[in-house]
Amino acid sequence: MSNKEQFFYDNGIVRKFALATIIFGIVGLLVGLIAAFQLFIPALNLDIPWLTFGRIRPLHTNAAIFAFVGNAIFTGVYYSLQRLMKARLFSDLLSNIHFWGWQLIILAAAITLPLGITTSHEYAELEWPIDLAIAVVWVVFGINMLGTIIKRREQHMYVAVWFYIATWVTVTVLHVGNSIELPYGAFKSYPVFAGVQAALIQWWYGHNAVAFFLTTPYLGLMYYFMPKAANRPVYSYKLSIIHFWALIFLYIWAGPHHLLYSTLPDWAQSLGTIFSVMLIAPSWGGMINGLLTLRGAWDRVRTDPILKFMVVAVTAYGMSTFEGPMLSIKSINAISHFTDWTVGHVHIGTLGWNGFLTFGMLYWLIPRLYNTKLHSMSLANTHFWLGTLGILFYAIPLYWAGWTQSLMWKQFNPDGTLVYGDFLETVTQILPMYILRAVGGTLYFVGFLIMVYNLFKTMATGKVTSNEAAEAAPRPAVHKKHPGEHWHRPFERRGVQFTILSLVAILIGGIVEIVPMVMVESNVPKIESVKPYTPLELAGRDLYIREGCLSCHSQLIRPFRSETERYGDYSKSGEFIYDRPFLWSSKRTGPDLARAGAGRLKKSDAWHFSHMENPRNTSANSIMPNYPWLIENELDVSTIPVRIRTLQKLGTPYPEGYDQIAVDDLNKQAKMIADNLRENDIDFEGLEKREIIAMIAYLQRLGTDIDPEIVDSK
Amino acid sequence: MFKYILERAGDIEWMAIVPLVLFVVFFIVIVWKAMSHKKEFVDRMANMPLQDDNTLEVEQ
The missing domain is CATH 1.20.210.10 (Cytochrome c oxidase-like, subunit I domain)
Structure with missing residues (x-):
């Protein structure tokens, strides 16, 4: 004892x-x-x-x-x-x-x-x-x-x-x-x-x-x-x-x-x-x-x-x-x-x-x-x-x-x-x-x-x-002590x-999978027509992230006929090189949105406005919640320049000094969408400054990079 | 350098085979190690959660 x-x-x-x-x-x-x-x-x-x-x-x-x-x-x-x-x-x-x-x-x-x-x-x-x-x-x-x-x-x-x-x-x-x-x-x-x-x-x-x-x-x-x-x-x-x-x-x-x-x-x-x-x-x-x-x-x-x-x-x-x-x-x-x-x-x-x-x-x-x-x-x-x-x-x-x-x-x-x-x-x-x-x-x-x-x-x-x-x-010290070794070393x-x-055991797998993926360029083939998001689209994308849209909507079309028939051409790595963060999602409670802005899935700006206000306006029995605040809130553009600069640092090829004119570009694109909505009888004071405009810009952008019809019309 | 070696790997299936071989070797070693423990040691270890009541009947 x-x-x-x-x-x-x-x-x-x-x-x-x-x-x-x-x-x-x-x-x-x-x-x-x-x-x-x-x-x-x-x-x-x-x-x-x-x-x-x-x-x-x-x-x-x-x-x-x-x-x-x-x-x-x-x-x-x-x-x-x-x-x-x-x-x-x-x-x-x-x-x-x-x-x-x-x-x-x-x-x-x-x-x-x-x-x-x-x-x-x-x-x-x-x-x-x-x-x-x-x-x-x-x-x-x-x-x-x-x-x-x-x-x-x-x-x-x-x-x-x-x-x-x-x-x-x-x-x-x-x-x-x-x-x-x-x-x-x-x-x-x-x-x-x-x-x-x-x-x-x-x-x-x-x-x-x-x-x-x-x-x-x-x-x-x-x-x-x-x-x-x-x-x-x-x-x-x-x-x-x-x-x-x-x-x-x-x-x-x-x-x-x-x-x-x-x-x-x-x-x-x-x-x-x-x-x-x-x-x-x-x-x-x-x-x-x-x-x-x-x-x-x-x-x-x-x-x-x-x-x-x-x-x-x-x-x-x-x-x-x-x-x-x-x-x-x-x-x-x-x-x-x-x-x-x-x-x-x-x-x-x-x-x-x-x-x-x-x-x-x-x-x-x-x-x-x-x-x-x-x-x-x-x-x-x-x-x-x-x-x-x-x-x-x-x-x-x-x-x-x-x-x-x-x-x-x-x-x-x-x-x-x-x-x-x-x-x-x-x-x-x-x-x-x-x-x-x-x-x-x-x-x-x-x-x-x-x-x-x-x-x-x-x-x-x-x-x-x-x-x-x-x-x-x-605890008995069974380890043979080396000369000069601290007493608690054993x-x-x-x-x-x-x-x-x-x-070591857990690093092997991670290294073998991730290192080649990050280092070898042929693992991510580039596509010439894929361009960075415009400032308004970027702002809309950040709203999409804020609202957690990816909880229910994927942005990844798998190479099955049942998917290409429904959503359009299957997804390619090169389409996502400017996606920070990637938004593939892992659940489709609603439809995939990878090509929401292109081909047969494309809806009008007015449709998106009405849908976000109350999804049942356009889709009876939809279980998507209303997003009225997107229509009420003004879009925060104060951080657009810093967002552009941050993405530039990460390799997104915006032109040098683009952060200085990004907000002007954003306003121009917002005005175009607002004018389009006004033509469809959606009109109120300050419409072009609301968050919904950015969200529409982003959704309309999705999938347009490589859709041949869209590319041709440009 | 490493990058170019990987670039040239192409469709070579070593990416799947090497980890598999690695695991088999690793697995054989751990099975051998586990099986080489003496019975007394294994019994003592297995009973450790049941014999950890070192508490005294006094309170602080």
Whole structure:
């Protein structure tokens, strides 16, 4: 006994993160629910910009991923890391900076996203000052975690800790890599990479945000909390080692499966598919390892809600990691991409895997933190069944909607014309599925609220020991000391070596895919007739980004006859070289807009005006929200010169000194559109200065660069 | 230089084959490493989450 050291576990910081998890879970789910209802009741935006689908959809995803899941990760990591390392966290100060910094970032996101301040990169929408703050707080987390590992009393690092380290390393690389942007104002920037290159980097990031924020840390939590809850060691520790290395090595390559049939070169698409399919093996290795941990404890699954949540979580992980590789096969992706199938797939992962594992963890952790028993087992069981039904009611209708819509898009008449030439027909057909999805979401949300009640009642009956006394023997210094070596060097060695090894494993895939794509010019063939956007079109494009139009509209025509027939010629890389950011999108709730201004899709300026004012003016039964503020707001032209200069720095070939005359050009083009509207009886004072004029200019520009008819008429 | 090597790669399938070979080699090494652990070590590691209750009955 005498050689044991006494210390205190920091339960206070664990409690703080757990509370934040619960609170932001409510926010993330509620915003998602509002968005789900808006999809069949578009008037629910109340004609208020910051309540509109395009702006709250990123708020929902950010709140769910970074606020709810993020705080849950930190809760679980800080609880388990201290115990596995037999040490208090490295620094109380860093713990608190981490906690409050992360919550401030969430607050900044909750303010800026509804205001339309967004980079439009999915799951990386936050603008540059917040990006910097994320980097700082993430580094603080890393120092605190690695510091704890370095000062640990336990000789060996349990596999959960490996997953935590890989998470930290990879998210650092991803966040930096996907946030390379040039600011042009306090809250605005243009990304350095454009078009197809930006798309590859974005989905290298986007896919790996799923991999290394929603998956690897949760696998770490699974390997810690599931044995705890089942009171059984993990089924196979050897399998967990193989699982870990194979998973992190393979995951990083799979990003291009988000860009199948896009203009990305075939070699990169193929790499994405190959590695996605290979991912089944380690993913299922992990799932099997999790489920078999319950060997001999299955009788308890019938009665213990914690184990129930964990079993469904791991099963959902298995389902979505089987489905993901299938969706990465090109012929299946041809059907699933841009439809609600993907949304259903994602929510099996988030609601099932992340949600249920978090709930299991919280039901296990909160009574222990508060030195008490769970307030009500029956309420926890009720939550389990509501949540499970909620997932089913959420996902199954969306699968159905995805299949239905995709098949309708591809249906041809014997004479070779599209059966459903009017896109809207394919939307109204699936509205009942959207309603069922909202029912599923509501069930899940009600279940969550029951958990909140149950956990707060539990907290009320107990008391947290913020500093829990513990003791453990100091870590033996087994490493042979070199002359002159600092005394703590041996303790550091493995943790640091491990971090470097993980970094190498995850860098290989990124480098092989991204470096040639960025460096080799033949990967992005240029097109002579593609010119930079005019200042008015650029302003309209930035409005399109502000309103989050890409939440529902793609700008990428795949080389299928069903798409070229509907939207015009398929997209080419050279068309996007001035697109900063790229706006391909990943969902078509409305039609593709890549050639909205050209050929058979072209509408009049008056049509666009009327449509944006109220989409049902031109398209009965449309589910697109009204955008009356575009007609009321004056266009801000004060930043046009700096926007032009910023784009020049990034390589857009505007003439030297163009920033000085850009606003004049903008006014001239705006007057032409306003005159055109006036001819169609749309007239009021200051019409040419309104935002709608820029939006019309941008929409009318889309696809005109290479459409032969348009080129000829010029 | 690197750029020109890549330019000349053309349709050569090494882009897909090299990573595949790399992974197979990597996989063999990790399986070999994992399997070479002694049983006592593996058992100790697997039980780590169940034996981390080092708390004392005293409060601060």
